[in-house]
Structure formats: C-alpha cells, structure tokens
Amino acid sequence: MSLSPASSSWVIWPVVVPLLGTVVCFLYKKKPCLAAHFFAVVTCGTSTVLGWQVLDQGVGRHLLGGWSPPLGISLRADGPAALMVMMTAVTGLGITLYSGGYFQSRLTGGSQDRRFRAQEQSFWPLWLLLWAALNGLFLSGDIFNIYISLELVALSSVGLTALSGKPPSLVAAMRYLLVSLLGSLTFLLGVGFFYKAHGTLELAVVSRVLAPTPPVIMALVLVSVGLMLKTALFPFHFWLPPAHANALAPVSAILSALVVKGSWYLCYRFWQGGGLPAVVGVVPALLGSAAIIWGAFQAFSQQRLKMLVAYSTVAQIGYLFVAFPLLADPAGQGSDALFYFAISHSCAKAAMFLAAGTFFLQMGHDRIRDLAGVRQLLPVSSFAFALGGLSLMGLPPSGGFIAKYLLVTAAISQDLWWLGLIAVLGSGLTAVYVFRAVSSVLSPHLLEEQPALVVAASMQWSALALALLAIVLGIMAPLPLALLEVT
Amino acid sequence: MALSPSLLYGLTGLLLFVIGLAALFTSPQLLGKILAVNIMASGIFLFLITLAHGSGTLIDPVPQAMVLTGIVVSVSSTAVALALLCRIEEAARPHGHLPEKKDEARQG
Numbered sequence: 001m002s003l004s005p006a007s008s009s010w011v012i013w014p015v016v017v018p019l020l021g022t023v024v025c026f027l028y029k030k031k032p033c034l035a036a037h038f039f040a041v042v043t044c045g046t047s048t049v050l051g052w053q054v055l056d057q058g059v060g061r062h063l064l065g066g067w068s069p070p071l072g073i074s075l076r077a078d079g080p081a082a083l084m085v086m087m088t089a090v091t092g093l094g095i096t097l098y099s100g101g102y103f104q105s106r107l108t109g110g111s112q113d114r115r116f117r118a119q120e121q122s123f124w125p126l127w128l129l130l131w132a133a134l135n136g137l138f139l140s141g142d143i144f145n146i147y148i149s150l151e152l153v154a155l156s157s158v159g160l161t162a163l164s165g166k167p168p169s170l171v172a173a174m175r176y177l178l179v180s181l182l183g184s185l186t187f188l189l190g191v192g193f194f195y196k197a198h199g200t201l202e203l204a205v206v207s208r209v210l211a212p213t214p215p216v217i218m219a220l221v222l223v224s225v226g227l228m229l230k231t232a233l234f235p236f237h238f239w240l241p242p243a244h245a246n247a248l249a250p251v252s253a254i255l256s257a258l259v260v261k262g263s264w265y266l267c268y269r270f271w272q273g274g275g276l277p278a279v280v281g282v283v284p285a286l287l288g289s290a291a292i293i294w295g296a297f298q299a300f301s302q303q304r305l306k307m308l309v310a311y312s313t314v315a316q317i318g319y320l321f322v323a324f325p326l327l328a329d330p331a332g333q334g335s336d337a338l339f340y341f342a343i344s345h346s347c348a349k350a351a352m353f354l355a356a357g358t359f360f361l362q363m364g365h366d367r368i369r370d371l372a373g374v375r376q377l378l379p380v381s382s383f384a385f386a387l388g389g390l391s392l393m394g395l396p397p398s399g400g401f402i403a404k405y406l407l408v409t410a411a412i413s414q415d416l417w418w419l420g421l422i423a424v425l426g427s428g429l430t431a432v433y434v435f436r437a438v439s440s441v442l443s444p445h446l447l448e449e450q451p452a453l454v455v456a457a458s459m460q461w462s463a464l465a466l467a468l469l470a471i472v473l474g475i476m477a478p479l480p481l482a483l484l485e486v487t
Numbered sequence: 488m489a490l491s492p493s494l495l496y497g498l499t500g501l502l503l504f505v506i507g508l509a510a511l512f513t514s515p516q517l518l519g520k521i522l523a524v525n526i527m528a529s530g531i532f533l534f535l536i537t538l539a540h541g542s543g544t545l546i547d548p549v550p551q552a553m554v555l556t557g558i559v560v561s562v563s564s565t566a567v568a569l570a571l572l573c574r575i576e577e578a579a580r581p582h583g584h585l586p587e588k589k590d591e592a593r594q595g
Contacts, residue, residue, distance in 0.1 A: 070549045151560045167578045181524045
C-alpha cells in the first residue's frame with residue numbers, strides 16, 4: 001500500500017464539507033435550503049472524487065492534525081468505505097433535491113406555515129450533520145472514533161424523527177433514542193474489551209487478529225449485539241417501523257436508506273476479518289432469515305403504505321445479514337453480494353419512501369386501499385414506486401437481481417445451499433407485498449375528488465431518478481464491484 | 488486469588504452496567520429509563536478507567552481520553568433525551584394523559 005499525499009488529502013473532505021454546511025445552514029436561517037443544496041452538491045462531488053481516487057490509487061489514509069494513533073484520529077478509505085460514501089452521496093443528493101420541493105410544496109399560505117418553516121429550518125442542519133456523521137463512520141480508522149460517529153448519527157437521526165412534532169413521532173423518537181443509546185453503550189463496552197485484548201483501537205488490526213480468547217469473544221458478542229440492535233435486525237426490529245413510518249417523508253427515506261446501513265457496515269467490518277469458524281456466522285444468517293420472513297408477513301398485513309415500506313426495510317435488513325457465513329471464505333463473493341444488497345436497497349428504498357411521501361402529501365393520508373387511482377395525479381411517482389419494488393423483488397436487470405445472483409452462486413459454491421433457498425423464498429414473499437401496494441397505486445380506478453395541492457416536480461423526478469438508478473445498478477455492476485476489490 | 492483494586496473497580500463497573508440495563512427494561516417511566524442509561528454509561532466509564540492501570544506503574548492515557556470524550560457524549564445525549572421528554576409532556580398535556588402509556592402496555 002503506497003500512500004501518495006494526494007490520495008490521502010481527499011479522505012477528509014466528505015466529512016468536512018457537510019459539517020461546514022451544518023454550521024452555515026444553522027446560522028443562515030433566511031434561506032437554509034439554498035445553502036444546503038450547495039453543500040449537498042459539493043459533498044457529492046468530493047465523495048465522487050474520493051471514490052475515483054481509491055479506484056485509481058488504492059487505499060487512502062489521513063491523520064487529522066498530523067497526530068498519529070493511538071491518541072490521534074486516523075481516517076482510512078478503502079474500497080468498501082468509498083463505496084458506502086458514494087452510496088450516501090448519490091442517495092443523499094436525491095433526497096436533498098426532494099426535500100427542497102417537499103418543504104416548498106407544504107407552504108400553502110395556511111395557518112400551519114409557521115410550523116412548517118420552523119421544521120424546514122431544523123431539517124437542513126440536522127440532515128447535513130447526519131451526512132457528515134455517516135461519512136465519518138464509514139471513513140474512521142479507529143473504533144473509538146466510530147463510537148463517536150455512531151452517537152452523532154443517532155442524535156441527529158432522533159432529532160429528524162421527532163421533527164414532525166406529532167405525539168406518535170415524538171414517542172417513536174424517544175424509543176429510538178433509548179434503543180440507540182443502549183446499542184452504542186453495548187458497543188462501547190465491547191470497544192473496552194477489544195482494547196484490553198489487543199492494546200489498540202485500530203479497526204484494521206482489531207478486525208484482523210481474531211484469536212478466539214475469552215475477551216475477544218466477549219468483545220465481538222457485545223459489539224455485534226449493540227450494532228444489530230441499532231440496525232434493527234430481527235428480533236431487535238420493534239423500534240424501527242413506528243420511527244420510520246411516522247417521520248416526515250424525506251426523513252423516512254434518510255432513515256431507511258442510509259442510517260441502518262451505517263451500523264450494518266460496522267458489523268460487517270468486525271466480521272469480515274475471517275478467523276472465525278463458519279458456524280459462528282450462522283447466527284446472524286438465521287436471524288436474517290427470520291427477519292426476511294417475519295418482515296414480509298408484517299409488511300403484507302399493514303393498512304398504511306408507509307408502514308408497509310417500513311416493514312419491508314425490516315425484511316431487507318435480513319438480506320444484509322444472510323450472507324455472513326459466506327464471509328469465512330475471503331476468496332468468496334459473500335461481501336460482494338452484501339454490498340450489492342446495501343447499495344441497491346438504498347436507492348430502491350429511498351425512491352419508494354419518497355414516492356410514498358408524495359402520495360401522502362397529495363392525498364392527505366396513506367391508506368393503501370384508498371390510494372387507488374393515485375397514478376392519475378402522480379404518474380411519475382407511481383412509476384418510481386413500482387420500479388423500486390421491482391428492484392426489491394430482485395427482477396432482472398435490477399441491482400437487487402445482481403445481489404441475489406451473487407448470493408446464490410456464492411452460497412452454492414460454498415455448500416451453503418439453504419442460504420440461496422432463503423434468498424429465493426424471500427424474493428417470492430417480497431413480490432406478494434410489493435404487488436399488494438403497486439396494484440393499488442397503479443389501479444385504473446378513477447379518483448372522485450381532485451385535491452387542490454400541487455406538489456413540486458422535483459419531488460416526483462428525484463424519486464424516479466433514484467428508482468432508475470436501482471435498476472441501472474444491475475447493468476453497471478462491474479464498476480462498484482471493482483471498487484470493492486480495493487482493500 | 489487476591490481481589491486487586493483494579494479488578495474490584497472493573498467488576499463494579501460491569502455490575503453497574505447490568506443494574507442500569509435491568510432498570511432500562513423494567514422502569515415504567517421515561518425519566519427512569521434515561522437515568523438507567525446514565526448508570527450504564529457510568530459503569531462503562533469505571534470499567535474503561537481500570538484498563539488504564541495495566542501492569543507496572545505506567546498509566547495508559549488512551550482509556551482516560553476515551554472516558555473524557557465518553558462523558559461529553561453522555562451529557563449531550565442526556566440533554567437530547569430530556570428535551571425530547573419535555574416535548575412529549577407538552578404534547579400530552581391537552582389530552583390529559585401520556586401517549587407513551589399505551590405503547591408501553593403493547594410492548595410489555
């Protein structure tokens with residue numbers, strides 16, 4: 001690993017730019033939307049440059065202030081980290097464009113306008129802070145700094161969840177906060193055990209040297225349980241649906257598409273080092289399988305569209321853990337499958353939540369039965385919702401198809417065929433609940449009343465762009481997979 | 488086996504963590520749950536501090552830096568939790584009951 005100074009200096013910008021944006025949006029209360037769009041575009045640009053540099057020059061590393069570990073903070077960008085930063089950048093830009101239109105459309109000159117303006121003023125700094133914290137999480141080189149980023153992610157997402165100010169969302173935010181604090185404190189205790197066992201906090205060292213001594217096993221168990229709690233893996237999923245479904249439309253998309261990926265990515269980091277017997281990986285795989293089945297059944301029985309999409313997230317989180325036993329073989333495709341699930345779910349789920357939020361804003365409710373005929377009013381959003389659903393089901397040529405293909409071939413080549421079976425069964429279950437929602441949205445039923453509100457065009461088109469990206473990911477698969485090779 | 492001071496502190500820290508964990512699940516009030524999380528955090532900080540006192544007389548500065556930062560994080564998350572609690576109380580007042588009561592019953 002030769003580290004050229006040029007490659008290392010870019011590592012810091014995806015964290016610094018949104019952090020600067022947070023401060024500017026917080027202080028510039030007149031037009032925070034304008035400033036936020038500027039910083040979102042610049043963050044997206046720096047993230048793309050980082051991805052390109054990692055692809056071109058290999059792993060990038062940066063020591064903050066020139067202080068070396070253990071007391072200094074080191075940032076490290078390898079292939080998986082750069083891919084997650086890119087995923088956040090692309091999805092984040094789509095959500096930013098949507099949010100601009102969303103807050104604009106809600107201002108109708110009514111009595112609620114003051115409340116909506118206050119929500120917008122709090123939304124932009126919190127969202128940029130969350131973005132910075134996520135990038136910090138992906139790029140951190142030591143596990144204590146990761147704990148700090150985890151807490152920053154949790155606090156800013158709790159703030160975003162509570163933003164709507166209605167009692168159900170406040171209660172959901174409180175439960176989310178308590179669960180995340182429990183998760184990150186368990187993680188911190190695990191960090192303590194890791195430090196006791198290895199005498200270092202460096203992620204690369206901690207995750208590679210996995211001699212199964214009692215402190216290391218204790219540390220791994222604590223860290224994994226804490227992170228699974230925060231990722232809402234079955235049976236720790238109870239807090240996710242109310243928090244995600246009761247939030248404002250762009251916030252639901254941010255939480256489901258990006259925030260759960262942060263803690264999942266860390267969990268992957270601790271398990272990816274190998275050295276563990278393959279049997280241990282069966283535990284997350286079994287929990288993941290249970291999540292796929294339980295989440296699909298719950299999604300099918302929901303009456304509200306946003307609750308359906310939220311339970312679909314519970315099921316899709318299961319896929320993110322199903323391939324964990326395949327990580328025991330470093331030459332296998334297990335991690336390729338996992339990351340493909342993560343990036344295609346991010347685009348597809350963001351598109352679906354954004355479209356569902358547009359329906360909610362236009363119709364004033366999201367009862368699945370009464371949404372019939374909404375495609376006449378919102379053709380682009382309805383199409384985006386259906387395309388996102390196709391990617392979740394894993395139909396070719398979508399990104400979800402590539403992820404499932406990689407998972408099934410890797411499972412068969414490592415004689416873990418039941419994992420492939422679960423993936424195929426999960427596709428069928430996903431199809432059932434996606435069809436239930438899509439058949440209502442796209443039904444030829446005629447709407448009686450025409451609601452007066454006109455939603456901004458950017459709300460419809462940003463959702464469609466993300467949904468198309470989820471499909472295109474299936475065609476441009478070699479690019480993300482090449483980035484993953486850089487370790 | 489003699490009970491050395493650092494082992495005693497470490498075990499006390501873990502015990503505090505477990506006490507806080509139990510209180511987080513059993514406490515019926517949100518304020519109780521927030522305090523329980525604080526007790527868990529204090530237990531972890533006590534445990535981390537014992538790591539600094541390894542073999543010999545040399546004191547390791549890394550766990551101490553971790554505890555200092557951890558306390559700052561703990562204070563800010565408590566502040567957010569208390570602010571959220573106030574908002575929930577305000578939202579509940581016109582209805583005359585706390586909205587979380589129903590959810591607690593469903594969850595338990």
